[in-house]
Amino acid sequence: MIVQPFATPALPPFLDLLGIAVFAISGALAAVKMRQTFVTTCFFALVTGVGGGSVRDVLIGLRAFWISDPWVAAVVLASALLVWLTPSRWWEGMLLEWADALGLAVFCVLGTAKALAYGVAPLPAAVLGVVTGCVGGMIRDVLAGVPSILMRPELYVTAAALSAGLCAIFTALDVPPAWGWSIAALAGFALRGAAMVWKIELPTYRAE
Amino acid sequence: MIVQPFATPALPPFLDLLGIAVFAISGALAAVKMRQTFVTTCFFALVTGVGGGSVRDVLIGLRAFWISDPWVAAVVLASALLVWLTPSRWWEGMLLEWADALGLAVFCVLGTAKALAYGVAPLPAAVLGVVTGCVGGMIRDVLAGVPSILMRPELYVTAAALSAGLCAIFTALDVPPAWGWSIAALAGFALRGAAMVWKIELPTYRAE
Amino acid sequence: MIVQPFATPALPPFLDLLGIAVFAISGALAAVKMRQTFVTTCFFALVTGVGGGSVRDVLIGLRAFWISDPWVAAVVLASALLVWLTPSRWWEGMLLEWADALGLAVFCVLGTAKALAYGVAPLPAAVLGVVTGCVGGMIRDVLAGVPSILMRPELYVTAAALSAGLCAIFTALDVPPAWGWSIAALAGFALRGAAMVWKIELPTYRAE
Known part of the structure; x- marks a missing residue:
């Protein structure tokens, strides 16, 4: 366990919790679309909202972020209630x-930056960034028994990989975080947005 | 990793292992109902018996409890054999x-109390208590490819939430553990029992 | 967290990475058989290649091995590309x-030996050895929505249990690692090979 006590990079807390709320709401919506109960809705909000960051933290060897922060669970429950x-x-x-x-x-x-801050090399740090963004939704889909976003040709995991990869590259090149992080996030957001607007899909495997 | 070396709350070891055996037997039964082999039966007994507590420990940043205690794996295997x-x-x-x-x-x-003992705030501690009770069964259901207990309207996760929530509240109010824990456990057990006897279900989502 | 700073047992790095590549290739093949995209193929290669070892490390209370070693993620991505x-x-x-x-x-x-080196008792160490060998493939199957290797009567988890169990027994008997590990690995490999050649299956549950 090589864990430096390090200032973890973070959004202003308000924005961070807003992001968790968005993911939690998407989990809660998956539950109500299946006409589940309120308790199940809370559980789906939880795994979708904090699943990716939890897996990242546990793989790095850290306590999961929401265990140390009492506000996260409250935001998740409020999202489910909403x-x-x-x-x-x-x-x-x-x-x-x-x-x-x-x-x-x-x-x-943010997931990539946190991994880099704990001494993870650029490539595994970018992988952990993708895990942070995508794994919560995957656990939600597995629990719900529906095909995962991972299995659809939409540019979803790809957009995640773009943001995470750029963040790792910019950090390795010593680009100031304010610039590097913003450009990396905007690039992934733009790619995902373009995929939604123009229905862009990745080619699937064709070699026989 | 902020982990105090702390006396973990525990049942008398005999009762603790008996509880693990009950969960392990339910996992093994799921496997034999699908006419699986003995090795698969052992694996189902394991994930059902120790899955919830393992996820709790790992999220808190601890070694999983059964890694440090050689008796747990033995009890799980004996349950599968039985x-x-x-x-x-x-x-x-x-x-x-x-x-x-x-x-x-x-x-x-016990899961809630262990989390509180490691300095987790009351709300996330109660969430970890629910995780301790329910996640082993969820992993069992996902591996078996059957709809999870989470997806049924029965009062199961709700009873778990009642016990975990009361434990966190009583501890915050400084109720002596012998009283607080007993009342919390009995309340959840009574709710789950009532749900089994009278087929009580939670309302499902109806807003359109 | 009781973690001794200990020389982890390891294959020569080249062989270790070769083993990860084999598992990663099997994950990537599962993805291309479902005609997935390249990004999904990489993700399947990752979870299959490093999933079992990651779960083992996290249960012991360690950082996952591939987080500390930049080569592992590179080998996984190269396997997916291949x-x-x-x-x-x-x-x-x-x-x-x-x-x-x-x-x-x-x-x-190797998984059993790593667990033993971190002070885990023989029985849970053997369980962690089986986890190391089998859990990556199980996560792959759950994400792909296909019945897990765990659910088939083939001798797969059984061969894993033979290798892991022999490794734990030989270590407890102070057999020199070069001998004990080799015999344990060969026994599991021979059993799995015999199962492939002669289609040996375990009996399934029949008691009514």
Whole structure:
């Protein structure tokens, strides 16, 4: 266990919790679309909101971030309550998808930066960034028994990999974090947004 | 990693291992109902018996409890052997369900108390208590490819949340553990028992 | 967290990475057989190649091995690229299955030996050895939505248990590692090989 006591990079707490709320809402929506109970809705909000960051922290050898921060669980439960009490058509349409795209890009950058801050080499740090952004949604899909976002040709994990990879590269090149992180997050967000607008898909395997 | 060397709250070891055996037996039964082999039966007994506590420990930043205690793995294997060698109709009926309800309530309380003892705030500690009681069964269901207990409207995760939440509240109010833990466990056990006897279900999402 | 700074047992690095590559290739092949994209192929290569060892390390209370070693992620990505760029019929036939059988036996021994080196008792150490060899493939199967190797009557987890168990027993008996590890790995490899050649299966549960 080589863990430096280090200032973890972070968004201003308000933005960080907002990002967790967006992911938690997407998990809660998956549950109410399956007509689940409120308790199940909370559980889906939790695994989607904190699953990716938890797996990242545990792989680095750290306590999961939401264990040390009492606000995260409160935000997750409030997100579940909000979804439970409102008509699901409020949440249809593209607003949530755009918020999710932004959350994905931002969390991939923050996850990569946190790994780098704990001494992880650039390539595994970028992998941990992708894990931060994507694994919560994968656990949600596995628990719900639906095909994972991982299995669809949409540019989702790819956008995550772009943000995480750029963050690792910019940090290795000593680009100031304010610039490097912003460009990395915007690039992944733009790619995911373009994929949503123009239905861009990656080619699938064709060699026989 | 902020881990105080702390006396972990625990049942008398005999009762603790008995609870693990109940969960392990339920995992082994899931395997033999699918006509699996003995090795697979052992694996299901393991993930069901120790899965929830392992996820709790790892999220707190601890070594999983059964890694440090050679008796746990032995009890899990003995449970699998017991199920394998006996006719499965011995295990039908309600005895195992009542034992599972008791195990659920007790482990949710112990999981919450362990998290509190390691300095986790009350709300995330209660979440970890629910994780302790429920996640082993969820991993069992995902591996078996059957719908998780999480997805059924039965009061199962809800009973877990009641026990874990009461444990966190009583501890915050400085109720003596002998009282607080017992009342918390009995409340969850009573709710789960009532749900089994009267088929109580939570309402599912209806807002449109 | 009781973690001794200890020389972790290891293969010569070249062989260790070769074993990871074999597992990563089997994960990448599962992805291309489902006609997935390149990014998904990389993700499957990753979870299959490093999943088992990661779960072992995290349960022991360690940082996952590939977080500290930048080469592992590079080998995983190269394996995914190799599979992506070559016709999948190159990989059919038995070569990959034999390589997987060898990788399984070797990683079960190494996983057990690593756990023993960190002070884990023999029985849980052998369980962690089986986890090292088998869990990556299980995560791959769950993500892909196909029945896990765990659920098939083939001697796969059994061969893993043989290698891991022999390694733990030989170490407890102070057999020199060069001998004990080799015999343990060969026994598991031979059992898995015999199962492939003669289609040996374990009996499934029949008691009613």
